[in-house]
Amino acid sequence: MKIIFYSYSGVHSAVVAGAAYLGLWSAQEAASLQFSGIPFFGCQESKSELRYLGNDKQGNQVYTLGVKGEMELVPRAIQDFLQLMEIPAQDLIMINTNLFINRMSRWGERLARYGLIKTGNFLARQGLKKDFPLLFKEVKKMLKRQGVLT
Incomplete structure (x- = not known):
């Protein structure tokens, strides 16, 4: 199975969620803003780009993806492609991390995307510090619903 965490940029909330899910990053690191x-x-x-983060304990491959403003179009297109290629839809889980972040994080992702990298990354880090508990809680809930976590 493949798990894709996606967000506007794909390099902020999506990688934080993916890294936390894989155990590469913790709540303590979020609180201290250690994103390096x-x-x-x-x-x-x-x-x-679709970026590979690693395999989880069950052997599922974990990726991140930036979709810009196409939060609904890109996942739908991927699902349609799977159907066209006769690949079972249950072999892919897509999680929109933008649903669980605040305005500061969203603006940070957008500003970084448009070239204001230092400012954008700073805002994203500050926002994600606050967002992390809810983001990780919701990601775990979604993965439990899909049968990935018990």
Whole structure:
């Protein structure tokens, strides 16, 4: 199975959620704003690309993706492609991390995306520090509903 965490930029809330899910990052690191250990965090070279973060304990592959303003279109297009290729839809879980972040995080993602990288990354870090508990709680809930977590 493949799990894709997606957000506006794909290099902020999506990588934080993916890294936390994989156990690469903790709530303590979020509280202290230690984002340097998160793969791809704030990385502008790979925006809008599907990025592999690693495998979870069950062997599921975990990715992140930036979708810009196409929060509904991109997942729908991917699901349609799977159907067209006769790949079972249950082999893919897509989680929109933008649903669980505040305005500061959203603005940070957008500003970084449009070239104000330092300001955007700063705002995203500040926002994600506050967002992390809800973000991780909701991600775990969604993965439990899908049968990935028990």
